[in-house]
Amino acid sequence: MSKILDGRVAIVTGAGRGIGRAHALELARQGAKVVVNDFGVSNNGEKEDSPAHQVVAEIEALGGVAVVNGADVADFAQAEAMVQQAIDTFGGLDILVNNAGFVRDRMLVNATEDEWDAVIRVHMKGHFAPLRHAAAYWRAESKAGRPRVGRVINTTSGAGLQGSIGQVAYSAAKGGIASMTLVAAAELGRVGVTVNAIAPVAKTRMTEGAFDTSAMALPEDNSPIVAWLASEAAGHVTGRIFEIDGGLLTLESGYLHAASRDAGRRWEAAELGEVVDALIAEAPKPDPVYGA
Template identity: 80%
Template structure:
């Protein structure tokens, strides 16, 4: 296998199982030194006290790679900072951040509790923000000191966040927020040598097996080659993109874009809005259907 990431240092969050585990192993196969983060929670985010991150590190070491365990709650601001510091102190720097950690608490919107909403938004959205914030501060400082790193961030959105998914309003909102965060971070951090992209992976995991028919779904490891490439120095001209990976199929997501428009001569009269808006909607592309609709 090519050493696409030889000498580079990576953090992968939620890397004890599923897609995150596959990412950590793939990066290590290509030569990266990996901080394997896993908090050790159930599918619903309940503390189990069991982190499989040690097994992933053992697998990486068995193939001749270097890795360490990190047990941080990635949505804890101070713990996320310590995780970034662990990578720097252990391996001498940080080049790659793969934000992957998350869980689901699927409910129809009218059955969703405040606690369920807060928990899912916290782990996905704040759990992307906190590591990105601290990694970004490090990369900015390095750039200002004349040691600009060729840094890469790969976030994890979802088709649920891009097209919506019935019964997953909270998860969809969080994943849509991650897509928006990716766009802004790509623009703000480019000056420091950082690219920021997101993937929308499709795979048979703990998170999908209870919600969908997964019999024909790709395996978690089928999502990881694109992460390895986006983490490499070769990908420097790609940033601010959301890319769906479904087995052997790659799709660049277009996202929100300005469509047909019309202007009034001054403030709109409410009675005139309907006919004008309906004409615009007739000229606009039909939205893709929400999953499960």
């Protein structure tokens, strides 16, 4: 079977464990050269040794090519250096898989400012900073007459799309990533770059302990869609979000204009109750919040 990513260069953030590790291995199996990024933090964001070297060794054992990167992806300068490492080491960059993150679950009334800041930083800025520098590289290459077939795969979550009780910061961050995906897809299409996102479902250290994970998919079950979205064949797909749960692949619809009423004038506050009730009755019901 042919390898769909032969000759392509990829960065995978948070690739030392779990879903990120599985992505890095799958991209390498499909022929990509991989920058394996992992800052080395625990599930709640505490610093610890990074297993990125082990993932690189696994890739090399498969006959692939990979290098370690230890950047904090939410640090703007370190994210820039990570992108430059891919360019300097492998001659360019074609694929960015934003995956890094951790959780600090807390009910809203118990959440602290530090916990909020940490989760928003690693997920939202940790997506923005690598994407910003990769986008600048791809735009410069396009202007120089050397366009690359760029692919970005972000990582959102059902928590960001439907909400999740006890995960106010995580849900907010993942919802922001979904919106970031839409904007980046619209802006980068002109230079040949697609931007999509996945909402993975898998048994990982982030999900274990939060609820029963015995029947959940494995991390590697999420990676085939990432590899395909990273391929040149996926050029017609951008600005889309896919939930992947084992063998179940679902295209998410996101926010859509549903029911509407036009008064043809400024609304009076007192009349809006009846109008809002009619709109809610007419529109599709949203999926329930996780844990509700």
